[in-house]
Amino acid sequence: MCVAIALIACGNGVPGGSGPSGSTGKCNGSAAVSGLGTAGMTIDATDNLVFAPASSTAQVGEVVEFKNTGSVEHNVTFQDSDDGCLTDAALDPGASWQVKFTAAGTFNYLCTIHAPNMKGEITVSGSAAPPAASASASASPGATPTPTATATPAPAT
């Protein structure tokens, strides 16, 4: 009985018990200054105050790199609430920002400094699961070895 009471006491260690109710905790990708991998696509943030290209497509798992090619500071602010984890609050001149999407969908982003003109869209397609490296191995049992009968007639001298 004493043991049971002790266990119950331990279980009540967290006051309140309910987690943070405000955050969704969902994120459709990962983002970092660098190190996510080789970028399959680059989107430039330019001194013309646009993203170039403004519309692009990517695959799930592909690394998309934003690069500030100009001399004006920008940011990459994703608009959907589930994509806030992908936002780069400050994309300085010369800096880059990598985003890897883990879910398909349409992702709208904005530079809030130069809104509403400086915005873009990435359409991500594909499945979350990486394509298995050809699980169906070609085990063809009907491979009959071709008999090579090279009958070279000996030259009779």
Ligand SMILES: [Cu+2]
């Ligand atoms: Cu901008």
